[in-house]
Amino acid sequence: MERKIPIHDHDGYIVPLLWTFAFSHNEYWCPCCGENYPMFHDEEEIEETPILKERREQYRKQTKNYLAAVGMIKGKARKKWGGQMKSFAEYSKSTQRKWKRWIKEWQPGVTL
Numbered sequence: 001m002e003r004k005i006p007i008h009d010h011d012g013y014i015v016p017l018l019w020t021f022a023f024s025h026n027e028y029w030c031p032c033c034g035e036n037y038p039m040f041h042d043e044e045e046i047e048e049t050p051i052l053k054e055r056r057e058q059y060r061k062q063t064k065n066y067l068a069a070v071g072m073i074k075g076k077a078r079k080k081w082g083g084q085m086k087s088f089a090e091y092s093k094s095t096q097r098k099w100k101r102w103i104k105e106w107q108p109g110v111t112l
């Protein structure tokens with residue numbers, strides 16, 4: 001059975017949206033331009049191809065740190081560390097700086 005996936009079409013360059021909880025109420029995110037979409041959205045969905053599946057995995061790897069940092073800082077997520085759930089403020093300054101750097105380092109418009 002064919003699987004339909006949500007995408008963002010950038011003038012013919014198709015970007016599979018990533019599923020993430022980093023942004024509240026917007027579970028889909030375009031790793032190319034940074035647009036957010038709610039779970040129920042009107043964006044186009046197309047059949048998943050091996051190329052799109054690979055592209056999604058590449059984007060997921062590339063943006064993993066950024067999404068984790070956004071979730072911690074903006075989404076007020078908590079992460080387990082040393083057996084305890086901690087919020088952003090409870091982490092060391094160096095870890096906080098690392099996450100802030102990951103957010104700054106992300107650039108929109110990346111095509112793979």
Ligand SMILES: [Zn+2]
Nearest residue numbers: 008030032033
């Ligand atoms: Zn986009």
